[in-house]
Amino acid sequence: MLDPDRCRVARLSRDARFDGRFFVGVTTTGIYCRPICPARPPRDDNVRYFPSAVSAAQAGFRPCLRCRPDSAPDSPAWHGNHTTLRRALRLIDEGALSQASLGALCERLGIGERYLRLLFQQHLGVSPKAYALHRQCLFAKQLLHQSALPVADIAYASGFTSLRRFNDAFRRQVGHAPRELRRTPGPPSQDLTLTLAYRPPYAWEWLRDFLAERRIDTLEWEDERHYGRYIQWGAARGHFTAKHLPERSCFRVTLTLDDLGALSPVVRNIRRVLDLDADTTLIEAQLQKMLPEAFPLVEGLRLPGLWSPFEAGVRAVLGQQVSVSAAQRHTTRLVEALGEPTAEGGHHFPTAARIAASDLTFLRMPQARRDCLRGLAQAECEQRLEDDPRCWTTLKGIGPWSADYAALRGTSHPDIWLGGDLGVKRALAALDTLEPDLAAPWRSYLTLQLWSR
Secondary structure (H helix, E strand, O other), X not given: OOOHHHHHHHHHHOOHHHEOOEEEEEXXXXXEEOOOOOOOOXXXXXXXXXXXHHHHHHOOOEEOOOOOHHHOOOOHHHHOOOHHHHHHHHHHHOOHHHHOOHHHHHHHHOOOHHHHHHHHHHHOOOOHHHXXXXXXXXXXXXXXXXXXXXXXXXXXXXXXXXXXXXXXXXXHHHOOOHHHOOOOOOOXXXXXXXXXXXXXXXXXXXXXXXXXHOOOOOOEEEOOOEEEEEEEEOOEEEEEEEEEEHXXXXXXXXXXXXXXXXXXXXXXXXXXXXXXXXOHHHHHHXXXXXXXXXXXXXXXXXXXXXXXXXXXXXXXXXXXXXOHHHHHHHXXXXXXXXXXXXXXXXXXXXXXXXXXXXXXOOOOOOHHHHHHHHHHHHHHHOOOOOOOHHXXXXXXXXXXXXXXXXXXXXXXXXXXXXXXXXXXXXXXXXXXXXXHHHHOOOHHHHHHHHHOO
16 A cells, blocks of 8 residues: 555655656546656645556546646556566557457466456456556557647557547547547658666666667667667567666657557566656665675666667577677677668577578687577577576576576566676675675665676
8 A cells, every 4th residue: 555645755756766656647637647747736635545556547537638647657556566467567658458358368377267367457456458558548548648640540540449449449438539538730740769768877878888888880879868779579570779868767769660559568668668657766776785885886877778678698609608799790790690680780589580691600719609599599489488588598508698698588577586697796705795695685786786886
């Protein structure tokens, strides 16, 4: 349960660290807001607090048009502490319920419909379909505010197959017709520009330098305030560039995609790659308790995500027993040799099918490592790879370090401890004692703090 006194102090102070951790419903207006809303604060007896935007909407409140709750960072409370729930949320965010039935989703999860509904009621207070519909409508609202896309294209990009159903659902969820929220449209453009918020602080310089050291020139680009890359999601192809705006606690993302049906999961994945939903204040408070007082934490440290678990696995194999610069050279050769060329002269990351079909003799490495890469790619082609890369150790040549590295960067798993990593070992040597288990469930962030030493 939310503590009303703490929520009251947070909303009156408009503390950005609480943005997305709870939402404020105003009974006199029927509107729900973020705690950082610039509107005049309502009286305490006219306020209700909710742990998530969807729970506020289900209680009959509609989103504020000033602070736009759809743009708030997600609260960790949404994910709960159950692995099945986390996987269900990820699949729904990728469009599982807009493309198939609840029964099909449960079959993928290996559980019954009744149990899934129970998980959602316990952790979110809503049904899976209500959660999915609310997420679709909030994403559509974001596109209505921030893009010049036609309403029909927004409906498709949000996972609706019928414009009429989109209009009905949007009116029920948001309280307005889609065209009522339509900003004055500009000229049609192939590029979309979206604003993705986070909770400060955000250690952008550290993340930028980490990514720059491992950058593949024909795949990625970065400078003082930008990071971008070519991307693929199923059959969709495109690219994005994210510009850091620290004064607004957000990234402005310019995105080009040739299939708008993949837009919602692509935007969700960009959020994951940049680790925009982490509550680093909470994480670092726990890490500081188990680290020596003299240990300087990097405030706002984020997980440096890669676009997919498969790409992270390939990079992990290429980085086995070599330096970061050597791993970068291997990956560059792989991308330039097997990556799909782009119209701009770059390359997409190679598909599993192209890696599996190649003899990889252009890579200067032991044959056993080439065989490991081909085995990983073949398993991906045959859909034999588990969702959790930590299970990939059954594949020949994939050890615990490679599997954990793929989980940390490919799925942004928050609780990966790379105790066998050389950089971590060096940092540990300078500390008297350290019990990594005390950092759970944030051991990935502990690993990064030690890498930053």
